[in-house]
Amino acid sequence: MLNIYNSLTQTKEEFKPINEGKIGIYVCGITTYDYLHLGHARMMVAFDVITRYLRASGFEVNYVRNITDIDDKILNRASENGELFSDLTDRFIDAMHEDEAALAVLSPDVEPRATGHITEIVDMIKVLIEKDMAYRADNGDVYFSVMNFPGYGKLSKMKMDELLDGARVEVGELKKDPRDFVLWKSSADDGVGWDSPWGYGRPGWHIECSAMSSCCLGDNFDIHGGGSDLLFPHHENEVAQSEAATGKRFANVWMHNGPLRVDNEKMSKSLNNFFTVREILEVYDAEVVRHLLIASHYRSPINYSEQSLQQSTSVLERFYNCLKGLDIVSAKSLTNSRFEKAFCAAMDDDFNTPEAFSVLFEMVKEINKSKETDTGLANQLGALLVRLANLLGILQSTPEEFLRSNIAVEVDEQEIDQLIAARKQARADKDWARADEIRDQLAAMKVVVEDGADGSGWRVER
RNA sequence: GGCUGGAUGGCAGAGUGGUCAUGCAGCGGACUGCAACUCCGUUAACGCCGGUUCGAUUCCGACUCCAGCCUCCA
Numbered sequence: 001m002l003n004i005y006n007s008l009t010q011t012k013e014e015f016k017p018i019n020e021g022k023i024g025i026y027v028c029g030i031t032t033y034d035y036l037h038l039g040h041a042r043m044m045v046a047f048d049v050i051t052r053y054l055r056a057s058g059f060e061v062n063y064v065r066n067i068t069d070i071d072d073k074i075l076n077r078a079s080e081n082g083e084l085f086s087d088l089t090d091r092f093i094d095a096m097h098e099d100e101a102a103l104a105v106l107s108p109d110v111e112p113r114a115t116g117h118i119t120e121i122v123d124m125i126k127v128l129i130e131k132d133m134a135y136r137a138d139n140g141d142v143y144f145s146v147m148n149f150p151g152y153g154k155l156s157k158m159k160m161d162e163l164l165d166g167a168r169v170e171v172g173e174l175k176k177d178p179r180d181f182v183l184w185k186s187s188a189d190d191g192v193g194w195d196s197p198w199g200y201g202r203p204g205w206h207i208e209c210s211a212m213s214s215c216c217l218g219d220n221f222d223i224h225g226g227g228s229d230l231l232f233p234h235h236e237n238e239v240a241q242s243e244a245a246t247g248k249r250f251a252n253v254w255m256h257n258g259p260l261r262v263d264n265e266k267m268s269k270s271l272n273n274f275f276t277v278r279e280i281l282e283v284y285d286a287e288v289v290r291h292l293l294i295a296s297h298y299r300s301p302i303n304y305s306e307q308s309l310q311q312s313t314s315v316l317e318r319f320y321n322c323l324k325g326l327d328i329v330s331a332k333s334l335t336n337s338r339f340e341k342a343f344c345a346a347m348d349d350d351f352n353t354p355e356a357f358s359v360l361f362e363m364v365k366e367i368n369k370s371k372e373t374d375t376g377l378a379n380q381l382g383a384l385l386v387r388l389a390n391l392l393g394i395l396q397s398t399p400e401e402f403l404r405s406n407i408a409v410e411v412d413e414q415e416i417d418q419l420i421a422a423r424k425q426a427r428a429d430k431d432w433a434r435a436d437e438i439r440d441q442l443a444a445m446k447v448v449v450e451d452g453a454d455g456s457g458w459r460v461e462r
Numbered sequence: 463g464g465c466u467g468g469a470u471g472g473c474a475g476a477g478u479g480g481u482c483a484u485g486c487a488g489c490g491g492a493c494u495g496c497a498a499c500u501c502c503g504u505u506a507a508c509g510c511c512g513g514u515u516c517g518a519u520u521c522c523g524a525c526u527c528c529a530g531c532c533u534c535c536a
Binding site: 295 | 464465466467468473474475476477483484485486487494495496497498499500501529530531532533534535536
């Protein structure tokens with residue numbers, strides 16, 4: 001039984017798909033005017049784990065994650081660069097795909113772009129105007145009329161009158177109510193835009209997601225996800241637009257991943273603690289970063305720091321040390337194991353990855369013990385460990401690949417092999433001084449020697 | 463000010479009305495020429511004040527503090 005926390009009801013609920021065995025999930029993707037940052041990566045990895053697990057649980061998943069490729073920030077940036085906005089977005093969409101692939105994030109099934117759905121957006125706005133849920137302002141902007149949608153605030157739990165208190169006083173008389181938000185923005189005739197019944201313009205941010213989700217998954221679908229910072233106003237506005245337009249319930253379940261902090265502060269450019277995925281991956285292994293992002297529950301805040309990265313490194317070293325020497329390729333993965341049951345029980349409980357990890361660590365201990373006594377069992381457990389870890393998107397390298405490479409360290413394998421051979425001779429001669437000297441030499445190269453019963457192995461120090 | 467969430471051992475981080483989270487670090491052993499890896503054992507926590515209860519870190523209420531959102535934001 002799968003339980004998911006629903007932001008709408010603020011409780012964990014037993015998950016029941018609309019159509020038996022099938023799940024439609026829509027996640028708010030990114031606005032593509034710059035490289036992916038760590039907060040984006042957190043969202044992508046969180047929903048990657050979720051969709052991986054849903055598929056492993058037997059569901060047929062249709063995972064839709066949109067791309068906002070028209071927006072003021074995009075237009076401003078393109079204008080600064082002196083390039084076409086579409087060239088800018090194409091460039092950063094490619095970069096996004098590279099970055100998420102590096103983090104082992106599987107591609108969504110559909111990646112709709114706002115600019116590819118202008119027709120649906122315009123159609124939805126037409127319906128909203130017909131239903132008196134939206135109106136055209138004098139300058140050609142179209143606004144959603146919040147006071148005409150009685151359910152406004154049900155997702156974010158914001159009260160209508162309190163919103164009024166908090167709303168900024170708008171300059172001009174375009175909006176009838178300060179809480180109203182834009183559906184269609186008029187553009188200058190020579191600017192970027194599309195023709196519409198209200199004049200030349202471009203879509204507002206919120207309406208894009210309403211139109212694209214309906215288009216890809218239908219008016220009512222199973223799960224809508226995104227970062228918790230999108231809950232208000234973005235998701236609240238989506239609910240209002242979609243339900244006002246269709247008269248049907250929008251998403252059944254709302255899932256929100258928690259924020260990412262850097263050294264316990266909100267990540268922002270002004271605090272100078274802003275990290276892009278690609279600059280982190282120049283220094284840290286992708287699996288280490290990925291582990292950091294799933295070591296906490298998806299709804300909890302994550303603190304990104306040098307120390308947390310170190311901890312994730314230690315964790316992965318423990319896993320890969322355990323896997324070292326196992327023959328998991330030809331071993332059959334255990335089925336119906338108590339470990340797998342415990343792992344699934346954790347994941348079935350609102351995707352509790354920290355608890356799932358604790359099961360994986362129990363397996364590590366069991367495997368390490370079995371290595372001496374029952375290699376067949378160790379191999380089988382190892383195969384299961386890799387299979388379960390795959391649902392989290394980690395342990396997908398071989399132990400050698402992981403332990404012997406480090407993006408931050410250059411190693412010369414030939415030289416290492418020579419030194420290890422020389423040390424082996426010294427040890428055979430019981431020339432411990434010489435053996436230790438060679439080990440120090442290797443250590444200076446960031447190489448750690450590990451002596452085993454069947455010879456000496458090595459790994460790179462992290 | 464409003465809304466939402468949180469406060470767990472040295473650090474990270476789950477969870478539970480009474481009995482073990484887990485990882486890192488620490489401590490004591492084993493293994494090792496010495497290490498590393500690994501194993502065995504072990505220390506250590508539930509913000510504060512009340513209430514419910516035989517018993518609360520876990521439920522209820524007050525308080526304090528923290529974070530996110532209320533403005534573009536994953």
